[in-house]
Amino acid sequence: MINQEKPKAYxxxxxxxxxxxxxxxxxxxxxxxxxxxxALNEVKIGGFKLGFWFAQQGSMYVFVVLIFVYVRLMNKLDKKYGYDE
Structure with missing residues (x-):
């Protein structure tokens, strides 16, 4: 790749x-x-409705998982374009 195309693609x-x-x-x-x-409140987990659980806890757990997924994907992307250390 030409030097100017590599950063743009990255x-x-x-x-x-x-x-x-x-x-x-x-x-x-x-x-x-x-x-x-x-719809989610029809299902209960530990006595709590699933919609309530997602609003209070589930979205935070998914956010933390997404952080780890982002780190993994960016490490792969860095290696692909030669920006890894």
């Missing part, structure tokens, strides 16, 4: 990863906690 893939992970986070936090709350 940044394009980086933005794609970020947008996908943000969409997942939005669906879990806003979707499961607010929009799909009524």
């Amino acid at each position: 940044w394009k893939e980086n933005i794609r990863i970020v947008l996908i992970l943000l969409a997942i986070w939005f669906l879990v936090s806003f979707g499961a906690g607010i929009i799909f709350k009524e």
Whole structure:
């Protein structure tokens, strides 16, 4: 690749990863906690409704998992474009 194309391709893939992970986070936090709350409340976990659980705990767990997924994907992307240490 030409020197100017390499950073652009890297940044394009980086933005794609970020947008996908943000969409997942939005669906879990806003979707499961607010929009799909009524449907999820039909299921109970430990005596609590699943919609309530996602609003209070589940979205935070998914966010932490997404951080680890982002780190893993960015490490692979860095190696692909030669930006690893």
